[in-house]
Amino acid sequence: MKLKIKNPATGQLVQEVPINTEEEIQQKLKRGHESFNNWFKVNAHYRSKLLKKWSNKVQGAKEEIAKTITLESGKPIQESLNEVDYATSYIDWYAEEAKRIYGRTIPANSESKRVIVTRQPVGLVAAITPWNFPAAMMTRKAAPALAAGCTFIIKPAENTPLTTIKLVQLAHEAGIPEDVVQYVNGYGNEVGKLFTASTYVKKITFTGSTTVGKLLMKDSADTVKHISLELGGHAPLIISEDADIDFAVSQTIASKFRNAGQTCICVNRVLVHENIVDEFSEKLTKEVVKLKVGNGLEKDINIGPIINEKGFDKIIYQINDAMQKGAEVLCGNNYNANRDAGCFFIHPTVLKNVNENMAIMQEETFGPVIPLTTFKEIEEAVEIANSTPYGLAAYFFTNDYRTGAYFHENLDFGIVSWNDGAPSAAHTPFGGMKESGLGREGGIEGIESYLETKYLSIGGLKK
Numbered sequence: 510m511k512l513k514i515k516n517p518a519t520g521q522l523v524q525e526v527p528i529n530t531e532e533e534i535q536q537k538l539k540r541g542h543e544s545f546n547n548w549f550k551v552n553a554h555y556r557s558k559l560l561k562k563w564s565n566k567v568q569g570a571k572e573e574i575a576k577t578i579t580l581e582s583g584k585p586i587q588e589s590l591n592e593v594d595y596a597t598s599y600i601d602w603y604a605e606e607a608k609r610i611y612g613r614t615i616p617a618n619s620e621s622k623r624v625i626v627t628r629q630p631v632g633l634v635a636a637i638t639p640w641n642f643p644a645a646m647m648t649r650k651a652a653p654a655l656a657a658g659c660t661f662i663i664k665p666a667e668n669t670p671l672t673t674i675k676l677v678q679l680a681h682e683a684g685i686p687e688d689v690v691q692y693v694n695g696y697g698n699e700v701g702k703l704f705t706a707s708t709y710v711k712k713i714t715f716t717g718s719t720t721v722g723k724l725l726m727k728d729s730a731d732t733v734k735h736i737s738l739e740l741g742g743h744a745p746l747i748i749s750e751d752a753d754i755d756f757a758v759s760q761t762i763a764s765k766f767r768n769a770g771q772t773c774i775c776v777n778r779v780l781v782h783e784n785i786v787d788e789f790s791e792k793l794t795k796e797v798v799k800l801k802v803g804n805g806l807e808k809d810i811n812i813g814p815i816i817n818e819k820g821f822d823k824i825i826y827q828i829n830d831a832m833q834k835g836a837e838v839l840c841g842n843n844y845n846a847n848r849d850a851g852c853f854f855i856h857p858t859v860l861k862n863v864n865e866n867m868a869i870m871q872e873e874t875f876g877p878v879i880p881l882t883t884f885k886e887i888e889e890a891v892e893i894a895n896s897t898p899y900g901l902a903a904y905f906f907t908n909d910y911r912t913g914a915y916f917h918e919n920l921d922f923g924i925v926s927w928n929d930g931a932p933s934a935a936h937t938p939f940g941g942m943k944e945s946g947l948g949r950e951g952g953i954e955g956i957e958s959y960l961e962t963k964y965l966s967i968g969g970l971k972k
């Protein structure tokens with residue numbers, strides 16, 4: 510059996526990839542477990558050096574990797590080039606953090622005792638990643654795992670395995686042992702069961718939909734595995750009456766239309782103060798219609814294809830549902846669908862007069878659609894923003910520090926972005942609250958979940 514990797518912009522076959530058998534996967538899990546005993550004894554400074562070599566190898570293949578990302582995911586080539594840099598920024602960050610895994614001593618309650626706290630890697634980590642950032646979602650997990658001294662095995666998304674395969678190959682070329690970082694290919698529900706059932710696997714790290722995250726969390730309970738979940742989002746963006754409207758327009762577009770709106774932290778709901786909604790929607794629409802839709806391999810394309818038919822149908826449903834319930838289309842709502850070839854393009858769409866009864870305000874869109882709704886008081890805006898099960902990213906635009914402080918303290922989201930449409934970076938603790946996930950990736954927090962804490966109590970010392 511093989512996976513057929515197709516270009517979502519053209520439907521053309523890019524490459525076929527063998528699906529691993531259960532026996533092959535079990536063998537890899539065993540090897541990943543057994544190699545842990547040697548890898549975690551490698552000193553942190555040497556692990557750091559190997560990670561830096563890996564980063565340099567990836568940067569050396571930047572153009573090739575970026576083209577692979579675009580061919581299998583559809584995202585515009587410039588975004589793919591940016592993703593390679595984003596991916597290596599995690600390797601670079603954790604190459605340094607490898608050398609800063611500190612323990613501590615604790616004053617004992619007796620002269621004859623000493624207490625020492627140490628940290629050690631959890632063991633073999635199994636990762637499952639999504640299609641939309643095939644490079645960065647892999648390194649955001651592999652880099653801290655390897656830096657901590659864990660061994661690592663990953664199953665990439667069925668439609669975008671090629672980038673991960675290349676990154677693992679480059680890790681081996683950099684000198685990271687083959688059994689220390691491995692990949693398998695297959696269908697999520699099948700491989701996921703093998704990962705969660707295996708006693709070799711000490712931690713599951715998953716990035717993807719909330720639905721799948723809940724399944725993995727349940728199945729990991731049987732062997733009490735460590736688990737990190739980076740799940741779905743439904744980001745609100747609040748524009749206060751005092752906001753710089755032109756700046757807010759530019760930042761809304763920067764967040765919303767990245768990867769054709771197919772990122773977990775894309776703005777999904779825009780809440781505009783009622784006194785400025787007409788000016789904001791007019792200026793926003795004027796800029797949105799300038800965005801070019803097409804094959805991401807072509808230069809100057811801003812919006813690539815929707816990844817698959819399921820994603821396309823969900824977006825179109827949300828637009829139609831909103832229109833039937835009274836939304837006004839300011840631009841877009843036209844699309845090209847070739848169901849036989851599996852190619853789907855949606856032109857960037859702006860909807861006005863949106864209300865809470867519409868599906869687009871309740872469910873993650875994962876597409877190039879901006880629904881505009883209004884508010885009068887900031888308390889009302891926060892109530893709307895917090896009203897879904899998601900808590901990943903929230904954005905707000907204001908130049909009033911009291912309003913900003915209120916939003917920061919009252920928005921229930923792991924990432925709260927003030928006058929900034931692009932908050933993601935390797936040095937930040939990325940992650941969600943509520944049903945958007947567990948744990949953080951990036952920053953000093955991102956390596957914690959790959960470490961156990963142990964303390965040594967020494968007694969019987971001479972007084």
Ligand SMILES: NC(=O)c1ccc[n+]([C@@H]2O[C@H](COP(=O)([O-])OP(=O)(O)OC[C@H]3O[C@@H](n4cnc5c(N)ncnc54)[C@H](O)[C@@H]3O)[C@@H](O)[C@H]2O)c1
Nearest residue numbers: 638639640665666697698701717718721739740741742773
């Ligand atoms: N929070 C984040 O950092 C983040 C980042 C990217 C994407 N996402 C979320 O991911 C979703 C889109 O990505 P997607 O379509 O690839 O998500 P998905 O959950 O459908 O698939 C993600 C991965 O899970 C695997 N999978 C599918 N069913 C599985 C199962 N039953 N058991 C185990 N694994 C299974 C898939 O093969 C794939 O590798 C969106 O909801 C988006 O918000 C979140």
Ligand SMILES: O=C[C@H](O)CS(=O)(=O)O
Nearest residue numbers: 641642771772773774933
């Ligand atoms: O889609 C989810 C990614 O985590 C978004 S980002 O690249 O980290 O901003």
